[in-house]
Amino acid sequence: MTTSQSTAIALEHGLERHGDTASASRASALDAATVAGSVVFERIGKTYHSSAGPVHALQDIDLSIPSGSIFGIIGRSGAGKSSLLRTINRLESPTSGRVLVDGIDISQLSERELVQLRRRIGMIFQHFNLLSAKTVYENIALPLLVAGATPAEIEPRVLELLNLVGLQDKRNTYPTRLSGGQKQRVGIARALATGPEILLCDEATSALDPETTHSILQLLRDINGRLGITIILITHEMSVIREIADQVLVLEQGRIAETGPVWKIFGEPRHEATRALLAPLQHDLPDDLRRVLRQTPPEGAAQSGFERILQLSYTGAGGLEPDFIRISQALAAPVRLVHGGVDRIQGHANGRLLVAVPASHALPELPPLAHGAAAIAHHIEEIGYVPVL
Ligand SMILES: Nc1ncnc2c1ncn2[C@@H]1O[C@H](COP(=O)(O)OP(=O)(O)OP(=O)(O)O)[C@@H](O)[C@H]1O
Incomplete structure (x- = not known):
């Protein structure tokens, strides 16, 4: 592993490179009865400045995501989903407004506190972001290794995670030999390595076929049920929202189109953007x-x-x-x-x-x-x- 790779992993997982064995021991508390994990957006705005001029990616986002829920964020391409998701672990900083995680305004955190926050927030990606030169075991172990955990601390934890995602027999396999669904299972195990209370899913099933999508969504639901982790996912597919989410936010051109319990939004979509997103699921006249x-x-x-x-x-x-x-x-x-x-x-x-x-x-x-x-x-x-x- 190069220094830049380990630094990238450290950033993604909010880990310092040395000396935090506490994270490994905290991580072993996989079945904690209750965990925190609430997120509140207060009048969030985000403007990017590009050569073509300012882009208002998010405007006036006021929203609460309850601890332990599965919360879906949906919208058409360019609606602002990624921008919003990435404000939760401060990969993006809002131009205006505040993001509160467990009641703490994360813009006020020091660098050290930000590192601690990122340990509590795991993230998985559409294209998995696995290191191809490392085995499944090594990929999952990496965040713990970077945090300074010893091999003796790491092994039981990785085995526990392999078991959780159903990949016990793949520990010595390299990612290129895995199917897309298996790669995402490794991504999930790696994201859970440090025992986070929030899991961010960035189009986590968009590269997968429908059957594999179903199995990954079932795994995420199982993890939410067993570990009480808040899961926040972005997608452009209403079928994903229908299958897994409790609550949904529909974003349209950087603003809230509507939000509420999934069954309600599906039952009586009020916004044109929601109806357009729902259209592929509807049974039209044959x-x-x-x-x-x-x-x-x-x-x-x-x-x-x-x-x-x-x-x-x-x-x-x-x-x-x-x-x-x-x-x-x-x-x-x-x-x-x-x-x-x-x-x-x-x-x-x-x-x-x-x-x-x-x-x-x-x-x-x-x-x-x-x-x-x-x-x-x-x-x-x-x-x-x-x-x-
Ligand atoms: N770094 C950036 N610089 C300039 N504009 C940006 C930047 N990142 C995003 N944008 C713009 O902000 C808007 C929202 O982008 P964002 O990626 O958050 O949307 P999205 O809903 O996730 O889209 P997609 O589904 O296509 O990934 C878009 O108009 C996008 O072009």
């Missing part, structure tokens, strides 16, 4: 139906050869779930599920269903069926008519 859909019902006897298509939406509010017996009773007609899906997000049913009912049946008024005790969905909309398939 092409075969779209081709034959007509807006008006056919006349008279011809109606019997058509079905009316209704869209039923569920936002997750009030515990309302799709119940086909109630739906059929309320519509006073046989109901056929045509298309759609319902996710369970934090225990709330969320999604859209397209159902078909015979066009010859007279339907009741739809708006009352989306309100109060009689509700069969949060929104009901008539999409049109299609020939009976």
